[in-house]
Amino acid sequence: MALAVENLSVARGGLPLLAGVHFRVAAGQALILRGPNGSGKTTLLRSIAGLQKPTSGRVECAEDAIAYAAHSDGLKSNLTVSENLAFWADVFGNDDISPALEGFDLKSLSDRPAHALSAGQKRRLGLARLLVTGRPIWVLDEPTVSLDQTFVAMFADVVKSHLAGGGSALIATHIDLGIEAETLDISVFKTDPTADLGAFDEAFL
């Protein structure tokens, strides 16, 4: 099992959002998270990626196996496309960025500084970063924002070949990606807001 989430509860701004979240993603499989705006997808993914402490529960996966990508792509606008990728490749101990450039059709833009990219091109560069991490589990938050249909399809291809190579993916999205995968609607884990605050001890938070 590549990634197993058990009984996870997450909060944001001191507010419990989701409770008892549990699912498993096997190697070679993807899981699509859905849920209306504000339901806690971003919060959940950050907790799984280890960027935020869950209030309870466990995330089980191999150490250093997760590559996380959110809205902010960690791009430096003064560096060129290939310099940006090369930096992340270096941090993750890789040195070949050409598969990443090809995967998202960035070859022709590789010498362009990142600030001279359009919204969709930036997004592609951000996604290309995933390929240089060499990590098996992708945790993606609305990865196709700003992409047109062609590139959504290209992204789906990249994900499919990642899965075919034994990787796995956890993707929060509002649109249909064209990837064959289970879908999980996280609104079923919504906490009951009318729950009692408890005996007013440490629960005042």
Added chain:
Amino acid sequence: MALAVENLSVARGGLPLLAGVHFRVAAGQALILRGPNGSGKTTLLRSIAGLQKPTSGRVECAEDAIAYAAHSDGLKSNLTVSENLAFWADVFGNDDISPALEGFDLKSLSDRPAHALSAGQKRRLGLARLLVTGRPIWVLDEPTVSLDQTFVAMFADVVKSHLAGGGSALIATHIDLGIEAETLDISVFKTDPTADLGAFDEAFL
């Protein structure tokens, strides 16, 4: 005719992108702009909103009639939702923000500081700003990014009632909004990159 664009050419970073763009949007009508990533939609919309100078051509519309909304919503993260809206209402000389709050279902969030909103909620607040401007022509760049289906529908309703009230809208998007409107694919106006640079005089820009 609410908005008429004639023979407009736009450039970005010194590179001509589109040439000879022409279309008209009548009062009560909307026009959807499509085009692959990097084709110049953002650049075109900024030119029409007057934020960038076109290299040639004309944009005809009544003065102070355009409300522009792009990816950055001009929200102050320290102000609450209603304070943010009230500020813009004040700038545009309105004083009633409740239709805007209702239009995008923000009533329950109205006392929340903007930084405590999720991606989709921020976007709704950004769009609600359009309603307080009181301006007839909306120029929108990918307005539904991060919105879930429910809110895309809600946005479509708002646009429809804006059109029914005699307004008009120009919307660049990659998805299907469910608004009855003409669609214009701007890739037909793409400049020919092999075109001669001309007599190498003013054309070096």
Added chain:
Amino acid sequence: MASIWQYANPAKFMRLSDTLLPWVSLAAALCLVGGLIWGFFFTPDDFRQGSTVKIIYLHVPAALMAINIWFMMLVASLAWFIRRQHISALAAKAAAPIGAVMTVIALLTGAIWGEPMWGTWWVWDPRLTSFLILFLFYLGYIALWEAIENPETASDLTAILCLVGSVFAVLSRYAVNFWNQGLHQGASVMRAGAIAGDTEERVSNVFAAPLFMCIAGFGLLFVALILMRTSTEIRKRRAAALMARERMS
């Protein structure tokens, strides 16, 4: 006898504070008013400093409190790290403004005192200088609390700042001492307690009794204020939690 940590439970703490507060406040008011009236009206003038000695009843207690409150914050910060009970962090937060005000009182009364004694409001004497630096630490600490939204993050970061700041405060004290040798009185309150004060440099007996009363008054005032302010912080947290829940439903 249960451990004192049971009062780290907010509800128990509030109950304790509610019962203690009136008594502590009363004692603080009695000591403070009594000590100050005694000192102001019923002690003779110093033969050298004239009536300005009366300032000592404010200056010395405030100065002592200023340092001790920082020390208390340091202990509370350590407790927060070790036990992670929010009361510790909140108590440190509640204490900081009191400490800052005490520092200001010490600085102000000192400056006012310095004018007739040294002929200037301010000199860069090591003691005075380190107080000024202490004031900066208080300001930074309070500002950091204000600036961070997430309460848990704020507790952690301010606690770290308090620890690192303490080390640097001690370091600054030595640096400042090295940089300038001072004019200020040596610490003699403690000696005055031990050896009956007789030398003119020491606080003599006539002044000692009301001075100790004032010191006790300031101390009790601090206890009363910290009980009240910590409870306030707890209530604010709980209100925030309730409000958040309400908004969700």
Added chain:
Amino acid sequence: MMPDLGKYAGTVLSAYGASIILIVGLVWLSVRAAKKSKKALDKLEQNDG
């Protein structure tokens, strides 16, 4: 009743005045904040029922 403060009257009185204002101000602010928080919390808990 007022003791004779001699030529330092201004000095001593201003020191007392300033300190007392600061202390009273601190106490007043603390009490006000306490009252405010109590009221807000009571209201919220009432709503909770």
Added chain:
Amino acid sequence: MRALLRRDLTLAFRSGGGFGLGLAFFLIVAILVPFAVGPENALLSKIAAGILWLGALLACLLSLDRIFALDWEDGTLDLLATAPVPLEMVCAAKALAHWLTTGLPLTLAAPVLGILLSLPPEGYVWLIASLLLGTPALSVIGTFGAALTVGIKRGGLLLSLLVLPLYVPTLIFGAEVARRGAEGLTVTTPLALMSGVSLAVIAVLPFVSALVLRVNLR
């Protein structure tokens, strides 16, 4: 433009940043100077007036990049440019808000710091007067500099570099007033000159800033 002014002041107070921290910086410069040049009162009282002016100027300078940068980053400026308000008014409102949250508090704090640096007693009146007349010019010039560097990521230091030479006349006349005041000399000439500079700058620069802003937004 009351809306903009009100919002800027609210933001300055609420973010706990704009307001108060300029003051803190001023305080800290005044405190560090004795550590740097040594604790002798005679030396300090000689340089006090100048250092206070310089400190106020630097504190002012540091908060300049807040004037437009935040509004630029989150797109507010783009939207303001398409709103029915003249950009000249926007610039003037911004400069006023900046002065109210930095220049004015700095002026009020200067006498307290004068004590720390043993400023001679005669100096206080003229120090305050010169700051009161000079800091508005600093805010207006700073707004101009901020308009020039808007859109440059972390342009803070570039901004300082651009603005500092423009601050020189105000600094020279202002510090001269404060210094002469402290030494008990007459101050009319530098005071008149400084007021002249301030008035001219306040009358003209908001228009230039608006022009610059327009270019930058294009």
Added chain:
Amino acid sequence: MRALLRRDLTLAFRSGGGFGLGLAFFLIVAILVPFAVGPENALLSKIAAGILWLGALLACLLSLDRIFALDWEDGTLDLLATAPVPLEMVCAAKALAHWLTTGLPLTLAAPVLGILLSLPPEGYVWLIASLLLGTPALSVIGTFGAALTVGIKRGGLLLSLLVLPLYVPTLIFGAEVARRGAEGLTVTTPLALMSGVSLAVIAVLPFVSALVLRVNLR
């Protein structure tokens, strides 16, 4: 962590911001001081060593918020935290990059500015020595402050407020070395003390900064 260091240096050069502008600020402070305190050489040469130290410190301070803020805003820090590099190394690399782009150039520029402020000839060696030993401490302490205020919008001035009291020991010893050097006195004690502070700070604070960063990213 060579990758991070290399990237930070590239960015500092390319954005034209980090590098050079700290220097420019230093230059400008040195230039403005005579305007502020008056042009007498005797007075200037007395305060020169101290002012140069203070100027270097302020220039250093102003560039602190670049250390983490940009990486925070564009999400790089989040990604670095999930990358296979210890955050302690990240903090150390950041501090080193900051020192290479500010502390070192400032040290090299100080003698030139010494001429402007008529620093006595004996002072140069000790000014450079003290800056060379002291500025690394400034960078490391600054990194700690930057880690504390990361995520606070425009935390620049709060950062100054937090960091300045922490700079006091370094400033006192450093300026003392430079001042005594300029007066031809022996400097061994303050020099030893300053080196001690620097070493201790460099050895310990990167770990604390990493802790702080972890809390902030949580």
